[in-house]
Amino acid sequence: MAQLKMATIASAIGIILSTSGALAQDAHDEMFAKMPPVAAGPAIDREKGYVVEELGRGLYHLNDGVYQMMFVTTGGGVIVVDAPPNTGKNILAAISSVTNEPITHVIYSHSHKDHIGAAALFPDDAVIIAHEDTAAHLAGKNDPDRPVPNKTFTDGMTLEVGCQKLQLDYHGVNHAPGNLYIYAPEQKVLMLVDIVFPGWTPFPDLALAESVDGFLEAHNLILGYDFEHFIGGHLNRGGTRQDVETQQAYFADMVQAAGKANGTMDFNAA
Numbered sequence: 453m454a455q456l457k458m459a460t461i462a463s464a465i466g467i468i469l470s471t472s473g474a475l476a477q478d479a480h481d482e483m484f485a486k487m488p489p490v491a492a493g494p495a496i497d498r499e500k501g502y503v504v505e506e507l508g509r510g511l512y513h514l515n516d517g518v519y520q521m522m523f524v525t526t527g528g529g530v531i532v533v534d535a536p537p538n539t540g541k542n543i544l545a546a547i548s549s550v551t552n553e554p555i556t557h558v559i560y561s562h563s564h565k566d567h568i569g570a571a572a573l574f575p576d577d578a579v580i581i582a583h584e585d586t587a588a589h590l591a592g593k594n595d596p597d598r599p600v601p602n603k604t605f606t607d608g609m610t611l612e613v614g615c616q617k618l619q620l621d622y623h624g625v626n627h628a629p630g631n632l633y634i635y636a637p638e639q640k641v642l643m644l645v646d647i648v649f650p651g652w653t654p655f656p657d658l659a660l661a662e663s664v665d666g667f668l669e670a671h672n673l674i675l676g677y678d679f680e681h682f683i684g685g686h687l688n689r690g691g692t693r694q695d696v697e698t699q700q701a702y703f704a705d706m707v708q709a710a711g712k713a714n715g716t717m718d719f720n721a722a
């Protein structure tokens with residue numbers, strides 16, 4: 453029943469098309485089911501194109517309705533996590549709307565361009581931190597939009613800047629190699645990108661995962677953290693433990709149904 457509590461990707465596509473003005477409202481209403489309330493997020497200022505929410509002392513969730521990232525003010529410079537090109541220069545506008553501190557540290561959640569491809573906007577002297585597998589991948593890409601990290605690690609590291617602390621953990625391949633669990637213990641915020649989609653159906657991302665087992669196991673690993681706010685990197689709202697449990701139940705249903713089908717289907721006949 454978990455799936456009944458989540459909006460469909462078709463709705464998401466409908467929203468994206470309609471916000472871009474490519475589809476008239478009437479046609480949209482005919483083609484797509486109404487978005488269930490559970491998928492609704494904070495209102496995005498249409499003029500600005502983004503919304504910033506403070507989730508805890510100095511920790512901000514930046515969301516443009518399709519992509520999400522976070523940044524932390526430390527008193528000694530801003531730590532930015534990710535740089536989606538979809539948000540682009542609005543990243544800088546959002547940060548300067550809450551602080552005058554310069555950006556001193558950048559963390560890449562993983563190597564994919566749709567989440568970090570605006571990183572060239574940040575100062576050249578910023579420390580760029582990522583898992584060693586992410587750095588190795590980017591070194592091979594030679595992409596000016598994704599500067600190669602200059603600080604890497606294998607299993608985990610704690611980043612302390614000014615008055616803030618972030619724990620960066622690597623638990624193996626899931627959606628992609630090098631995909632990090634980024635945890636703020638004081639604010640009880642956990643960010644992990646492209647795994648959990650609070651309020652939305654996650655099915656296509658299971659199929660895209662570089663490790664399906666790792667993707668499914670990530671739900672258990674997430675729930676092992678003491679967090680209240682979850683940032684998943686996509687769509688229009690952050691999540692809670694309940695959202696992670698709902699998605700976990702959705703996949704448990706799917707694995708069970710697939711196992712049953714595998715056991716009863718006559719493959720020769722098919």
Ligand SMILES: [Zn+2]
Pocket residue numbers: 562564567627628646
């Ligand atoms: Zn990705």
